[in-house]
């Protein structure tokens with residue numbers, strides 16, 4: 001059903017996921033297909049894993065993350081589906097963090113267990129999750145591009161934010177085109193502080209002027225010149241939101257920017 005369900009009143013009111021089950025299955029599938037597991041955070045009460053796989057043929061480094069907001073289940077489920085269907089290409093070097101906020105995912109909250117929105121904490125570094133993640137990222141090479149899987153409970157369709165610090169090279173239109181086959185695209189107009197046009201927002205942000213860095217701004221500042229933040233509309237059926245993220249991720253991997 002490609003229309004709003006009308007459940008999201010004042011926030012996300014849709015399905016919750018058993019994040020431990022999702023992460024366990026990703027871990028097993030990744031292990032079976034030769035991925036290296038790296039610990040992003042190994043506290044006894046806070047485990048965050050990353051999965052890394054290198055290609056012998058291509059030097060392109062690509063990073064994906066999801067689950068930084070615990071009330072956005074389609075992202076981790078889409079990454080699980082990438083592993084289930086063996087859709088990760090062999091010709092890229094891949095760094096995948098399936099869930100950056102496991103406690104928030106258990107609680108079903110946007111914030112972590114201490115009430116911190118991790119996606120505003122990449123400059124102030126108040127949360128263990130963010131501190132550990134940045135420490136791990138420092139040991140990673142630079143990425144050719146990165147993509148972060150999110151959901152928006154208010155959206156009427158899929159849209160994305162593109163941050164590109166270097167060139168006009170963009171796969172945003174290709175992403176929107178392929179997602180449009182399976183999911184409505186956000187209509188033109190205002191989304192938070194930005195203007196969305198054909199499902200694409202290109203924010204003009206000077207990172208140094210902001211204190212509340214999201215993950216995307218940290219990545220743009222330190223690790224990559226190109227970031228795509230993918231936003232599925234969480235008032236739609238979960239299967240449709242997963243399909244929209246799958247289409248976006250696959251298009252990005254097939255049409256690597258430049």
Ligand SMILES: [Zn+2]
Pocket residue numbers: 069072150151
């Ligand atoms: Zn989000």
